């Protein structure tokens with residue numbers, strides 16, 4: 001039984017463990033690693049976050065209009081290099097093999113400036129390079145349904161990329177994926193296939209939900225930024241930043257053009 005809804009349902013209760021299971025992850029597209037990061041390491045990150053937040057964010061920040069939860073401000077060095085903690089490479093080797101690279105590292109937070117829900121989507125349609133990517137979400141706060149914890153549609157990565165970018169309508173399919181909203185504590189982390197559908201509710205408890213969101217991929221992808229382990233398997237590199245420059249004409253360029261025309265007409 002492979003690549004069916006039943007094969008997802010058979011393992012969905014094994015989605016969280018202190019030991020990573022590549023077989024479960026293959027079926028579900030999501031896995032929760034429990035107590036995986038050494039406590040002193042997590043405490044140092046939490047301390048760094050508090051100092052950074054109080055000094056630079058608490059009084060107001062430049063909320064990202066395209067994606068309010070995605071923090072725009074430059075992270076301090078200790079938080080910018082979190083992905084180098086060895087447990088991450090050890091886990092991702094089991095998915096991607098010996099050579100693992102970084103695609104992107106950022107924070108996604110729900111504080112008083114970005115407490116709203118995030119609509120159901122998959123991330124792959126926003127990525128450059130190869131589609132064989134995973135996110136890891138590393139909480140520095142508690143995470144639950146009340147402070148906007150993420151919900152994952154286990155198995156939905158099996159459908160691959162749906163052809164457009166935006167809010168998915170789960171009712172447009174004649175099957176339903178099991179939904180899970182894991183409670184997380186600092187020290188845990190979540191691994192998610194980038195094609196997996198996910199969403200999150202509003203933060204109604206008022207306890208800030210703080211997570212790093214790191215995207216990793218095999219080291220043969222030319223969009224890699226740094227190595228987690230192994231060696232580069234490509235000699236060609238290019239940057240995903242400001243990707244519209246790679247097009248003469250495109251959907252995004254058309255939207256920009258239409259928006260400019262609309263603004264000019266309205267004026």
Ligand SMILES: O=C(O)CCC(=O)C(=O)O
Pocket residue numbers: 067069070108109118123148149150198199200
């Ligand atoms: O922070 C969240 O709840 C979800 C963020 C997310 O999925 C994204 O930015 O792609």
Ligand SMILES: [Fe+2]
Pocket residue numbers: 121122123198
């Ligand atoms: Fe996402």
